[in-house]
Amino acid sequence: MKAIVQDRYGSPDVLKLMDVPKPTPADNEVLVRVHAAAVNAYDWHVMRGDPYVMRLLSPAWFGLNGPKRRIRGRDFAGRVEAAGKAVTQVRPGDEVYGDLSDANGAFAEHVCVPADLVDAKPANLTFEQAAAVPLAGTTALAGLQGVQAEQHVLVNGASGGVGTFAVQIAKSLGAHVTGVCSKRNIDLVQSLGADHVIDYTQEDFTRAGQRYDLVFDLVGNHSLARLRSTLTSTGTLVLSGGGVFNGGSFFGPMGLIIRAQIMSRFIRHRVLVLSVTPGKEHLTALRHLIESGKVVPAIDRTFPLHRTPDAIRYVEEEHAQAKVVITV
Structure with missing residues (x-):
């Protein structure tokens, strides 16, 4: 073969x-x-x-x-x-x-x-x-566990593989969704159901003053402190960085993840570093969302x-x- x-x-x-x-x-x-x-x-x-x-x-x-x-x-x-x-x-x-x-x-x-x-x-x-x-959908599903209707969710990297699923799954849960992407991808993220879209080339969401119940960071381009500043007092930060190749690195997105794992013991916010295990149960849940028309x-x-x-x-x-x- x-x-x-x-x-x-x-x-x-x-x-x-x-x-x-x-x-x-x-x-x-x-x-x-x-x-x-x-x-x-x-x-x-x-x-x-x-x-x-x-x-x-x-x-x-x-x-x-x-x-x-x-x-x-x-x-x-x-x-x-x-x-x-x-x-x-x-x-x-x-x-x-x-x-x-x-x-x-x-x-x-x-x-x-x-x-x-x-x-x-x-x-x-x-x-x-x-x-x-499978991988992108399962990651999105895992990152949004516990999200409830009317909560405010921000997806940083909303136009990427995981992000496009995360926007749709969060909307299916009844959340108010803000997507962060570049200008060329705004129409796509809006078409997926995002209530608000931020063009990161024009606005830094970590400095806008808005607070979210859950921030799903798929990029790793902000410090842990800046990401935490966007959370409500009981908010959750979910980290799952992919990024693009920038010539090689020792830590890459793992630097932020390692710092988050260390600091999570000492801060009031819930910080979740995703580690997703593939399995039929996730695929079945995604299949139901897709066949119902909630996710495309x-x-x-x-x-x-x-x-x-x-x-x-x-x-x-x-x-x-x-x-x-x-x-x-």
């Missing part, structure tokens, strides 16, 4: 389209013919081994000189071709979607995945749309499998709007 493979850290140029053996599912796995896969900030972070501190902190993903898994890609959507003998809820022919987590391998024609990490593809989505959902995946561009390096370069350098998807 064809797959996007890398053997060392580097730019998208280290990614190669190669023939590799077709995998065979274990007893608890299904073999999926991949029809589409999504690009996430995670992919370029692993591709480059950046920030460098992650090579020490996350050995499941990062080796010292190259990633632990040769084939990139987490999010996928496709059709089940075979199922292990212990699998009972998924059958060949089923259309599914899911997130491979640190196993990677979605940028390929086939992938083996534990059956408890897949769910039925939302019936009203194409494979390309469905592939855009937003896709910026699609690329064929052989142009995966171009797709990742686009995501890491050009502030992609919403999701970028690979067609297989």
Whole structure:
């Protein structure tokens, strides 16, 4: 089968389209013919081994000189071709979607995945749309846990992959949503249901004086003190930074996250650093939101499998709007 493979850290140029053996599912796995896969900030972070501190902190993903898994890609959507003998809820022919987590391998024609990490593809989505959902949608869902109707939520990075889901999910919960993005993305964020949109090139939301019940920061471009200044007295700050490539870094967005983890013990505000574990329950919840019409995946561009390096370069350098998807 064809797959996007890398053997060392580097730019998208280290990614190669190669023939590799077709995998065979274990007893608890299904073999999926991949029809589409999504690009996430995670992919370029692993591709480059950046920030460098992650090579020490996350050995499941990062080796010292190259990633632990040769084939990139987490999010996928496709059709089940075979199922292990212990699998009972998924059958060949089923259309599914899911997130491979640190196993990677979605940028390929086939992938083996534990059956408890897949769910039925939302019936009203194409494979390309469905592939855009798992990691970004799950992150948004987790970051907004506990949000109640009439609360005020701000999403910093509202036009990105996670942000576009976060705006819609927050609105489905009855929140008043403010999105922060650049001028070119204002129309998109408004179309997703945001009540108010701030152009960060014209206004710094941390200095505007508005207070929010929850601030979901997906960018990491403000200090912890400035972010906390935007919260109500009982507000929550949720951190889940992705960002774009800026030439390599030791800490990158992890600097803010590490400081937040330390300071959270000494401050009155609730500070949550997201650590999301993929699972069928999240995919099922997202499928219900999508099939009810409350959430619609937003896709910026699609690329064929052989142009995966171009797709990742686009995501890491050009502030992609919403999701970028690979067609297989």
